[in-house]
Amino acid sequence: MSIAPQRVGRRERNKQEKLDRITAAASELFAERGVDEVTTQEIADKADIGTGTLFLYAKNKGELLLLVQNSTYADALAEGKAAAETLTDPLEAVMAIIGAVVACNRKQIDNGRTYLREMVFGDPTEPHHREALSLTVQTEEAVAAVLQRGHGIDAEEAATLAHVVSAVMFISMAATVNIGRTVDEILNEIRGQLQVLLPR
Template sequence: MTLASSPVGRRERNKQQKLDRIMDAARELFAQYGVDEVTTQQIAEKADIGAGTLFLYAKTKGELLLLVQNDAYAAALDQGTQDAAAESGVVEAVLALIRPIVECNRAQVDNGRTYLREMVFGDPDEPRHREALDIVAKTEEVVATTLQRAGGIEEIRAAASARIVSAVMFLSMAASVNVDSSVDEIIQQIAQQLRVLLPPSTEGRG
């Protein structure tokens, strides 16, 4: 490493360390109190940085929530992708895929619902919102692949059906009527709709 590159490396490391502290602080406070009850000042103090520094990484509390939740949702999707691979029935495979996402969303219900609102209504050009939308797109891609593999559904129809599955899942998690619903209850609701969407002849096909 040259002397000229050393300061850049240190700056990047310092930025990453601050970002890690911000994420840890936001994650802990949001989990403990809920996003609506936490202020950006509390997060800055817990991360041991100034409020001005915090705003360099996230300008709003919604962006901070996205910063934390995007990682969690991406990990849940990875887990669901692995779980779905072990299922041969198309409905079972899709349910295995989305269960970790529902579990992630319901870990703190108010946070999960706020995250979905930020995802849908936030500025798509803002990096954290764009990352959230990328997760939605990746979810639809994985659902479509699962429908093709487990259900023998053609590519074009699988892609269209995947968008419907994604909409059903996110609406089920966001709906006010489901605020008190458990993960199993939401999965059951989604399963009922999947069985209407997916022809019976596709279930159980390899």
């Protein structure tokens, strides 16, 4: 006996529609002017909702940025994992994964650096923050999986290496000295560090 799919109720549809409007409004405004130059009132106005309603979905601007950036991070991670599937060299496969993430983070440099700060110092009880932390775990899992493919590295060692790779990537993206550097320059810096770490 098959079970008919349950229809989403009107209330849930309305909530999702508001969330979509908030995400679109915040995404557009943050991309145009940067997170620091946009007010929550402007986001609420653009999404055609009240500020009280806005704060039901994200309690502050940092959470709004996490909401927006998490979606693009997830897409970048999926892109990087797909590219890594065809590569046999561990360094190249790892660079394919993190290269997509770095490029995503650097689309708007100030937003990307604020996103990293929110991930580290934000409230882990907030849902968008939890999702951001989950994405970092998924990134490490993807790197660990690549390192275990035919390179004689066990799961524990691969997880440790993936954690170090993640730290190198995040520090390179967040470092003040790298603000003016291009994506390629940052990736070259990361590659140089990972060459001494990963198996050949």
